[in-house]
Amino acid sequence: MHAITIPEPGGPEALVWAEVPDPVAGEGEVLVEVAAAAVNRxxxxxxxxxxxxxxxxxxxxxxxxxxxxxxxGPGVSGWSVGDEVCALLSGGGYAEKVAVPVGQLLPVPxxxxxxxxxSLPEAVATVWSNVFMVAHLRPGxxxxxxxxxxxxxxxxxxLGKAVGARVAVTAGGPEKLARCAELGADVLIDYREQDFVEEVRAATDGAGADVILDIMGAKYLDRNVRALAVNGRLAVIGMQGGVKGELNLGALMAKRGAVTATTLRGRPGVEKAAxxxxxxxxxxxxxxxxxxRPVVDRxxxxxxAAEGHRVLEAGRHVGKVLLVV
Known part of the structure; x- marks a missing residue:
C-alpha cells in the first residue's frame, strides 16, 4: 500500500507519499481500507x-x-467485511489501509x-471525554x-448547545466568529481585540464559566482560572501556548476549582474503547x-497531505481539513 511517511522531521514538505508494507489485522482488530482521514494538530x-x-x-x-x-482479525465479532466505518486511531490514518482495534470502531452515522x-472520531471523542466525562458539563x-x-x-x-448549556467561544476575527454563531455560540469573543476574562464575566453577570475547554495551555492558564466560576472546571487539552505556566493556587482554591489535563492518543485501548x-x-x-453536524473546511x-498541513498551520480554516485517498 501507500502511506504518508516522515523520513526526516520538518515542514509540510517532509510528508512523503511512499510505498510501505500492508498492515495486518491482529487479534481483536479489523483491517480498514481508508477512504479519508482528517488533519489534526x-x-x-x-x-x-x-x-x-x-x-x-x-x-x-x-x-x-x-x-x-x-x-x-482473529476474535472479531459484530462487524463484517464491507461495513462502512470511522475509527479513532493511535496513528496510521494517512494511508490506504490501517489496522484498527474493534473497540475504536464506529459505524458511519x-x-x-x-x-x-x-472528521468525527477524534474531535467527538476528545470533546465528549473532557467536557462531559471529566468536567461533567450540565444543562444551564x-x-x-x-x-x-x-x-x-x-x-x-x-455538543454544549445540544445538552442545554450556554456556550462562549474565542476565535480570531469576525468571519470565524460568525461561523461560530451559526453553530449556536451565544457569546462571541475576538481574542485579538477582547479580553476573554472580562467578556465571560460580563456575559454571566460576573459569575464566570463553569467549564473551560482550553487548547492553549500555559499562555492562558492564569486567565482561565480568573475566568472560572465558583466550582468551575478547566480542561486543558492542548499546549499551543506553551507547556509551563504559573498557577495561582489561592485563586483556584477560592473558587473551589479544578484543573485537568488529558491526552487521548496514548491512552490504553480499554479507556479508548470506553x-x-x-x-x-x-x-x-x-x-x-x-x-x-460535522464541519469540514476543505x-x-x-x-x-502537505497542503492540508499548510492550511491547518495558517489557521484560516473553520472545522476540519480532510485527506481523501
Whole structure:
C-alpha cells in the first residue's frame, strides 16, 4: 500500500507519499481500507519531530479515518467485511489501509457521507471525554471554548448547545466568529481585540464559566482560572501556548476549582474503547438527528497531505481539513 511517511522531521514538505508494507489485522482488530482521514494538530507535531507515536502504534500520522472493512482479525465479532466505518486511531490514518482495534470502531452515522465521517472520531471523542466525562458539563451551565472555529471548537459548541448549556467561544476575527454563531455560540469573543476574562464575566453577570475547554495551555492558564466560576472546571487539552505556566493556587482554591489535563492518543485501548462506546451512545443519535453536524473546511488528496498541513498551520480554516485517498 501507500502511506504518508516522515523520513526526516520538518515542514509540510517532509510528508512523503511512499510505498510501505500492508498492515495486518491482529487479534481483536479489523483491517480498514481508508477512504479519508482528517488533519489534526498532533499530526503537525509528529511531522515536526515533537510527538512520537505510542509504543506499538503505526509510525504514520493520522488519528482518525473513515473507510470500509476489508478483513477481520482473529476474535472479531459484530462487524463484517464491507461495513462502512470511522475509527479513532493511535496513528496510521494517512494511508490506504490501517489496522484498527474493534473497540475504536464506529459505524458511519446516519446522514453522513463516508468521506465526511473521517472528521468525527477524534474531535467527538476528545470533546465528549473532557467536557462531559471529566468536567461533567450540565444543562444551564456556561461552557467557554477556546479556538471555537477549530475542529474541536465547532464540535464542542454544538455538543454544549445540544445538552442545554450556554456556550462562549474565542476565535480570531469576525468571519470565524460568525461561523461560530451559526453553530449556536451565544457569546462571541475576538481574542485579538477582547479580553476573554472580562467578556465571560460580563456575559454571566460576573459569575464566570463553569467549564473551560482550553487548547492553549500555559499562555492562558492564569486567565482561565480568573475566568472560572465558583466550582468551575478547566480542561486543558492542548499546549499551543506553551507547556509551563504559573498557577495561582489561592485563586483556584477560592473558587473551589479544578484543573485537568488529558491526552487521548496514548491512552490504553480499554479507556479508548470506553470513550468510543460513550460517543456511540450519546453523540451518534444527535448526529443522526441532525442536531450535531460535522464541519469540514476543505478536502484535499491524501498524497497532497502537505497542503492540508499548510492550511491547518495558517489557521484560516473553520472545522476540519480532510485527506481523501
Amino acid at each position: 498532533a499530526d503537525v507535531l509528529q511531522r515536526q519531530g515533537h510527538y512520537e507515536p505510542p509504543p506499538g502504534a503505526s509510525p504514520y500520522p493520522g488519528l482518525e479515518c473513515s473507510g470500509r472493512i476489508v478483513a477481520l 446516519e446522514g453522513v457521507s463516508l468521506t465526511v465521517a473521517a 451551565e456556561t461552557l467557554l471554548v477556546h479556538g471555537g472555529a477549530s475542529g474541536i471548537g465547532t464540535m464542542a459548541t454544538q 470513550i468510543v462506546a460513550a460517543v456511540r451512545e450519546h453523540v451518534w443519535p444527535l448526529v443522526g438527528a441532525g442536531r450535531v 478536502v484535499v488528496g491524501m498524497a497532497s
